[in-house]
Amino acid sequence: MPTLRRTSLGCLLAVAATSALAQDNPDKRLSLTIYNSNLALVEHVRPLNLPAGRHRIEFKGVSAEIISQTVSFGASGLEIIEQNFDYDLLTPQKLMEKAVGQQVRIVRTNPGTGAESSEEAEVLSTVGGVVLKIGERIEVLRDDGIPARVIFDKVPPNLRASPTLSVLAEAAKPVSADVTLAYLTHGLSWNADYVAVFDEAKGEVALQGWITLENMSGTTFTNAITQLVAGDVNVVGNEAQWWQRYNQRRATNTRRGAGIETSNRQQLADYYVYPIAQPTTVANNQKKQVSFLSAERVQASKGYEQTFYQLESQQEPVSAEVRVRFSNSKAAGLGDQLPSGVVRVYARDARGQPQFVGEDRIGHTSAGSDLALKIGDAFDVTVQQTLKQTNRISSRSSEYVMSYLVRNARALPTTVTIRQDDLWRFNEVRAESIKGRRTDADSFAWDVPVPANGETELTFTIRQSW
Amino acid sequence: MSAPRCTLALAALCAFAQARAADELVVASPQPDSVAVTVYRDDLALITETRTVTLPAEPVTLSIDGVVETLLPQSAVLDGVGRQLAESNFSFDRLTPVSLLERSVGETVILTRTNPKTGRVSRERARILAANAGVVLALEGGHEALYCSGLPERLELEKVPGELVAKPRLSVRLAAGEPGSRTLKVSYLAHGFAWSSDYVAHLNDASDRMRLDGWATLTNRTGTAFAQAQVQVVAGRLNLIGAEQRGSRGDFEPRDDEDNVNADVLDRAARAEAEKAVAALRGCFPAPLPVAAPAVYADRAVPLGMAAARAKGALEEVVVTASRVMSREQLGDYQLYRMPLPTDLGARETKQVAFLAKRAVRVDRFYSFRIDSYDAIRDDEVETPNVVLSFQNTERAGLGEPLPSGRVRVFEGYAGGEVFAGEADMGDRPVGLPVELTIGRALNLTLETTSDFDLERRLGVKFTIVGREHRVVNHKGTAVTMEIRHSIAGWESLKVRRSSLRATSKYGDLAWRFNVPAGGVEVLRYELEATR
Numbered sequence: 001m002p003t004l005r006r007t008s009l010g011c012l013l014a015v016a017a018t019s020a021l022a023q024d025n026p027d028k029r030l031s032l033t034i035y036n037s038n039l040a041l042v043e044h045v046r047p048l049n050l051p052a053g054r055h056r057i058e059f060k061g062v063s064a065e066i067i068s069q070t071v072s073f074g075a076s077g078l079e080i081i082e083q084n085f086d087y088d089l090l091t092p093q094k095l096m097e098k099a100v101g102q103q104v105r106i107v108r109t110n111p112g113t114g115a116e117s118s119e120e121a122e123v124l125s126t127v128g129g130v131v132l133k134i135g136e137r138i139e140v141l142r143d144d145g146i147p148a149r150v151i152f153d154k155v156p157p158n159l160r161a162s163p164t165l166s167v168l169a170e171a172a173k174p175v176s177a178d179v180t181l182a183y184l185t186h187g188l189s190w191n192a193d194y195v196a197v198f199d200e201a202k203g204e205v206a207l208q209g210w211i212t213l214e215n216m217s218g219t220t221f222t223n224a225i226t227q228l229v230a231g232d233v234n235v236v237g238n239e240a241q242w243w244q245r246y247n248q249r250r251a252t253n254t255r256r257g258a259g260i261e262t263s264n265r266q267q268l269a270d271y272y273v274y275p276i277a278q279p280t281t282v283a284n285n286q287k288k289q290v291s292f293l294s295a296e297r298v299q300a301s302k303g304y305e306q307t308f309y310q311l312e313s314q315q316e317p318v319s320a321e322v323r324v325r326f327s328n329s330k331a332a333g334l335g336d337q338l339p340s341g342v343v344r345v346y347a348r349d350a351r352g353q354p355q356f357v358g359e360d361r362i363g364h365t366s367a368g369s370d371l372a373l374k375i376g377d378a379f380d381v382t383v384q385q386t387l388k389q390t391n392r393i394s395s396r397s398s399e400y401v402m403s404y405l406v407r408n409a410r411a412l413p414t415t416v417t418i419r420q421d422d423l424w425r426f427n428e429v430r431a432e433s434i435k436g437r438r439t440d441a442d443s444f445a446w447d448v449p450v451p452a453n454g455e456t457e458l459t460f461t462i463r464q465s466w
Numbered sequence: 467m468s469a470p471r472c473t474l475a476l477a478a479l480c481a482f483a484q485a486r487a488a489d490e491l492v493v494a495s496p497q498p499d500s501v502a503v504t505v506y507r508d509d510l511a512l513i514t515e516t517r518t519v520t521l522p523a524e525p526v527t528l529s530i531d532g533v534v535e536t537l538l539p540q541s542a543v544l545d546g547v548g549r550q551l552a553e554s555n556f557s558f559d560r561l562t563p564v565s566l567l568e569r570s571v572g573e574t575v576i577l578t579r580t581n582p583k584t585g586r587v588s589r590e591r592a593r594i595l596a597a598n599a600g601v602v603l604a605l606e607g608g609h610e611a612l613y614c615s616g617l618p619e620r621l622e623l624e625k626v627p628g629e630l631v632a633k634p635r636l637s638v639r640l641a642a643g644e645p646g647s648r649t650l651k652v653s654y655l656a657h658g659f660a661w662s663s664d665y666v667a668h669l670n671d672a673s674d675r676m677r678l679d680g681w682a683t684l685t686n687r688t689g690t691a692f693a694q695a696q697v698q699v700v701a702g703r704l705n706l707i708g709a710e711q712r713g714s715r716g717d718f719e720p721r722d723d724e725d726n727v728n729a730d731v732l733d734r735a736a737r738a739e740a741e742k743a744v745a746a747l748r749g750c751f752p753a754p755l756p757v758a759a760p761a762v763y764a765d766r767a768v769p770l771g772m773a774a775a776r777a778k779g780a781l782e783e784v785v786v787t788a789s790r791v792m793s794r795e796q797l798g799d800y801q802l803y804r805m806p807l808p809t810d811l812g813a814r815e816t817k818q819v820a821f822l823a824k825r826a827v828r829v830d831r832f833y834s835f836r837i838d839s840y841d842a843i844r845d846d847e848v849e850t851p852n853v854v855l856s857f858q859n860t861e862r863a864g865l866g867e868p869l870p871s872g873r874v875r876v877f878e879g880y881a882g883g884e885v886f887a888g889e890a891d892m893g894d895r896p897v898g899l900p901v902e903l904t905i906g907r908a909l910n911l912t913l914e915t916t917s918d919f920d921l922e923r924r925l926g927v928k929f930t931i932v933g934r935e936h937r938v939v940n941h942k943g944t945a946v947t948m949e950i951r952h953s954i955a956g957w958e959s960l961k962v963r964r965s966s967l968r969a970t971s972k973y974g975d976l977a978w979r980f981n982v983p984a985g986g987v988e989v990l991r992y993e994l995e996a997t998r
Contacts, residue, residue: 090596092611114583147616151608161596193540287539313974347798356512358704378799379702380896392958392997409896
């Protein structure tokens with residue numbers, strides 16, 4: 001077997017070091033602090049026994065999504081010379097890249113005769129195609145389409161099947177201590193999921209909160225002490241993610257009054273911490289759920305809402321939005337803050353079987369807040385919008401006569417809140433069939449009572465100008 | 467090969483296996499005793515399984531097998547266990563070509579190459595070094611990348627790594643508690659289910675009554691078969707997070723592909739998975755020519771191939787059950803329809819059940835034409851009015867049942883038989899609401915519209931004036947009802963200056979309704995004025 005010239009950095013280090021130790025011993029202690037925003041702090045504590053001298057210490061089983069700039073390594077009696085992040089995974093591409101300047105063997109199969117021929121070649125470049133030097137000729141690998149196997153004598157030691165971190169360290173005297181390896185990683189995230197069983201007749205909701213932990217980091221974390229941090233930590237430089245979160249927040253329209261109560265959860269700076277009681281194994285590609293909240297009887301009510309942004313006519317009646325309203329205040333029977341997540345609402349059917357009736361997303365919600373979850377559109381409660389008349393008042397001012405026909409096909413009387421939003425800068429209600437209220441600078445709302453199996457027409461005249 | 471070897475390279479992977487092995491007691495529940503399936507509109511179903519397990523007093527891991535593979539783990543709820551839940555895990559390490567190779571890193575396999583000319587097959591022992599983006603093998607003569615040589619290559623493995631399961635599994639860790647037998651309810655949401663409603667309307671000869679039948683078409687596109695399941699469907703629109711990603715459709719959006727309600731969604735998923743697999747295994751060093759033909763791969767990729775066949779509906783079977791009509795009840799603000807009896811819902815099966823049958827619904831068939839506010843009318847234009855079928859969803863009119871959104875197909879009698887008269891999509895219609903369906907364009911009925919340009923020119927800058935004359939010619943042998951609507955959107959301080967017939971208001975438009983005798987002509991003239 002021909003000897004290879006070693007040029008890659010990893011190999012040089014391996015040669016320079018007096019010894020190379022692979023640290024495969026399982027973690028003495030492993031802790032995970034997982035944030036909402038696809039980010040986690042991983043801390044491995046591993047026992048280390050080293051004689052005096054210079055060593056290259058390898059750590060396998062670190063996250064494949066490691067943010068290498070954040071690695072910190074701490075052990076008493078050890079002086080760090082260099083940290084290397086040889087987490088280059090072994091792939092055909094990397095194998096070829098690392099072979100630049102080295103000899104490989106090319107075995108060609110003649111498509112006409114089927115005969116095999118073998119030649120030694122030097123890899124010159126791998127950018128956009130493999131350039132080879134065979135004897136005195138320069139060739140591009142397989143540019144003739146003829147099958148050609150490439151045989152590498154050796155896999156460079158710093159290309160690995162799984163991510164590995166290595167540290168070059170010097171020990172003045174023999175070391176027998178625990179080392180701590182800490183880093184931030186992507187690929188681990190969590191969010192809250194809630195199951196809410198709504199009992200309309202009793203005006204109650206039973207709420208259960210689950211933490212759903214997802215590990216897409218490429219690594220399994222065994223028996224990790226895990227805690228979860230609720231709150232949005234600012235992360236620089238991930239605009240796409242930021243945009244997603246922004247959109248998510250914009251789409252969330254559930255909070256109707258922010259709470260000012262303090263819950264007795266553990267706090268970390270301005271965030272809340274949810275520790276998981278026992279060390280747990282977070283396997284790669286696994287979703288894990290842990291219960292964190294359970295409240296049997298929380299006061300709740302149901303209401304219908306519909307917001308209109310235009311002053312216009314519609315031929316199709318619109319189904320009114322169904323909202324389940326409750327508060328996470330102590331008085332209402334909850335008294336806990338709710339980390340952001342999806343609330344899935346269930347209601348019992350005629351046989352008492354819980355059935356899914358819709359879901360909505362809530363943001364991080366401090367205790368004592370009022371929530372209104374949109375669970376769906378009412379089949380039997382509809383609103384038909386008609387613009388009856390438009391009158392020109394002046395060149396900058398017009399009056400709109402609106403009619404909203406609210407129909408209720410249910411056997412119970414109900415109230416539907418109609419909101420007219422996005423009005424011009426100056427706006428006023430000139431006439432209305434039901435007393436309404438101004439909700440903000442450019443919107444008004446009316447609570448329209450509708451009898452069982454009946455209908456009510458709301459009419460109003462809005463003058464607006466600019 | 468014997469037990470899985472934990473080489474250095476495999477340490478991370480084996481850790482998981484060891485953790486499982488070191489766990490406390492495991493109680494397996496291989497399949498449910500009975501299942502209830504509630505199917506929603508947007509590619510979603512709620513599965514409620516009843517299972518019986520015998521629990522020991524110690525802490526135990528309950529392994530719930532045979533759940534639907536499209537399960538949403540975060541929606542799973544366990545009820546009736548009577549003890550504290552420590553945590554629940556959903557692991558589904560599916561057996562795919564990718565996972566098979568990934569989990570076989572460190573194993574020795576056989577690499578088979580076929581000489582394309584001589585057909586000579588060479589078999590060589592190889593060890594899988596890595597399967598990240600591409601596969602690297604250690605052979606006797608050196609190291610090589612798989613599928614990069616251009617030669618037909620194939621790997622033969624001796625076994626499937628233990629952790630890979632063919633069926634998805636939900637596992638739940640339970641605290642210690644009272645031992646004994648328990649009846650559990652496991653419920654979760656799952657994709658791959660859909661239902662749609664379709665209506666068939668048969669008009670009588672006078673076109674004033676119709677027979678209306680409603681059919682629910684239920685599709686199970688998952689690989690799970692349900693025996694004697696209690697099946698129900700829910701009508702109404704639920705708020706769903708990320709519904710657009712799951713390929714949901716709005717109520718009024720026409721369905722381009724009526725039979726395969728969510729075939730495209732699954733198709734896309736299958737394709738994405740296949741692409742991911744190819745990317746994961748086909749990684750090579752840059753080569754100027756495309757490496758090995760993907761067809762070779764497709765032959766081997768049985769699971770993916772099957773998924774594609776499924777998505778195309780190749781394995782589908784349609785079962786029609788019409789003897790009994792589904793019963794209806796109110797579920798919160800939706801309508802819930804129950805299958806009359808427990809039924810078998812097969813994997814990749816479509817089932818049809820009647821949910822509505824009304825003998826004589828009073829209908830009004832008329833012709834309609836709508837003019838936009840600022841339409842420029844050319845004098846020689848001849849328009850064809852729409853055919854509209856209108857009815858009241860009331861008991862008095864012979865209906866009075868909630869009508870879930872769906873397509874209505876209309877048939878009418880003709881020469882002793884029946885002909886298809888057109889179809890329209892209808893939104894959810896509760897009791898008490900009017901329904902208007904545009905089912906087609908009129909034959910033998912024409913509308914000519916002329917504008918009074920002189921009038922429109924005369925009134926200068928402050929006003930918009932419109933003068934219109936509509937001439938409706940009925941070439942039919944029967945009298946018809948004609949409705950003309952003129953939109954007033956954007957017109958301020960509108961006045962009807964004069965009109966040959968009385969103007970009314972409909973859906974915010976100005977509207978005129980009149981009869982046109984058989985073989986006759988009717989003319990409508992009006993002038994409108996609005997502030998500019």
